[in-house]
Amino acid sequence: MSSLPSLTTPPTAPLQKSTHLYAVHQVPLKCDVYEAGDYPVNNPVFLFFHSGGLVCGSRSMVPPWLVQTCYQRKWPLVSASYRLLPQVDGDGLVDDARDAYEFARVYGASSKGNTRNVVVGGASAGFFLAAIIAHHLNPKPIALLSITGIPTFQHAFFNSSTLIPPEPIREEDVEHLVSEPISVGMSPYDAAAIFFTDKLLPGGARNPDFQPPLRPPSPASESQDINRGLLYDYYLYENMYPALVSSVDPGFEWAREELQKSKLNDWPLTVFIQGDKDTDVSPDVCADVAEWLGDEAAVLCMAKGQHHLFEKAWFLDADPQQAQDGDPMDAVRRAVAELDKAVSRFAH
Template sequence: MPLPLQKATRLVAVHDVPLDCDIYEAADYPKSGPVFLFFHSGGLVVGDRSMVPPWLVQTCYKRQWPLLSASYRLLPQVFGNGLLDDAKAAYDFARSLGVGGANRHVIVGGASAGVFLATLIAHHLTPKPLALLSICGIPTFQHPFFNSSVLLPPDPITEEEVERYITEPVSIGKSPYSPEAVFSTEMLLPGGAKNPNFTRNPISLRKGSDQDLNRGLLYDYYLYENMFPILVGSSVDPGFDWTATDAEKLKQWPITILIQGDADDAVSPEVCSSVAEKLGTGKAVYCEAKGQDHLFEKTKFLEDALPGAPGSKAMTAVLKAINELGNAVTRQT
């Protein structure tokens, strides 16, 4: 009989503030298989580790990969080096989850800006992850999109509107800006199928936190002011132009699978497509979802990809990415 998915929370490190990690796994998972390390969305300025797409949880459950969703400190109280420190702490923790603390292989990934932390691991840490999964992601801020004064809201956000967030103490993401995207183990049946009887408590959709959701305005502000490349720094975020000259680094780079909606208005699709082009077909697989916006899949289950299901066509890119990810991991384990 399939065992149910369980959630445990562990302390990973203390970097000014505690950094916790949620672990989703069933009791019968092998202790030697790969681990999936996930970083949440939120433009590096907001969000919460509870925001994990159900289809990703189901994918990891079917393959018996423990899924770790890690906290990290937010901009602008930390910069690129701080994000790298937090990513390293989470990666080291994920690797240590073998029997007796033995090292395990790790797959890294994230949604939106969470992909940036996953990419930092591939750039700076060894051993390299088995694979990298980008979900409507930002693998780098060294792209013209982040240096073109892109205006998302009708009017520019003023410094006065975000000053309180710029001057507040260091914090991790503690506000799921999209409460409907918060994952609960009750959403799945034992065996990993979607629970058709799950209903989210309406109160949970309205519940606030001690972190103002308007902190997300920092993304619009920094995007328009072209501040992201400066905040993260080119020494931490080298971009991908190096692929043309550094054959050895490219050889060591993990297989990178990128899910991207071609109607994304929060992050230009060209950010990910250019990364895929520079890495080349031997290292990157670009999975385009036609007509889809940013994080179009954030509340979707694998069942939503079945023929005849509403919006199933949009999930074609997700299914392709899952298949490519499974193949990449199988080849290396």
């Protein structure tokens, strides 16, 4: 068994992004691949699903620290689009996740018929797609990474009529969103949330001189209602999420049953990054799932005083002020270290 690529000799080639069509399910489904030069084909691929409550978001929304992690380890990073609720149901999400997973498994393989190990992760509800891959597909990923994620909607939090905005969202406020055609996420321009390759220097360090580019005007065909995020608040308050995905979401309480030991033994190590002040997704969701999976299958990395997606614009590079006050990125770095351990078990 060989060791992981040494982080003391990071890649020197600049990071590049390429875009690929990985499937067509009524609409084209694309993914962006971030890599630099020729990576060893026995290294894993990291498949990432973006945040947005399954109702909005964009594949361009990738945390800089995650790109750094993959770049420094010479793991191709695949960020995939997927069709959004409610225009598709849970089965549609599985179809998209399956094809994205298959794309990642064969990406850059040395020859036809060969496949690669894949780590699957997601931010917020994007992690739900990672979880359903582990539930429904074989071979399973070698590890999962949840970034303030939603591993299941079959949890008490999603039946608690949680109100995020000051007033409940009315049905008439979202009915035009529900009647929209099938689409993938195309979020409004947000330079902090969107990853640009120029954010990193060759080797993976943060580029202190980065300036976000001005966004060119988008054609109408590429625009999307900026209010689609209201659907998350609406479905959460109305307790509708469990039913929307019930056909593919078995939850995790099975992990506590003695008869499910074999399934638990096959479950990939799941690393959870979570902020303990998260109000969009209760910390209890990930904490409970981690407890049910147990210490052999789950690691919970809690960031004190942090909210939902607290790390979305941050880098692995330590900020002296953050370090002085207690760096919340310590939870992220611990999660990355746990991921390294999981991946090392499959190195060859």
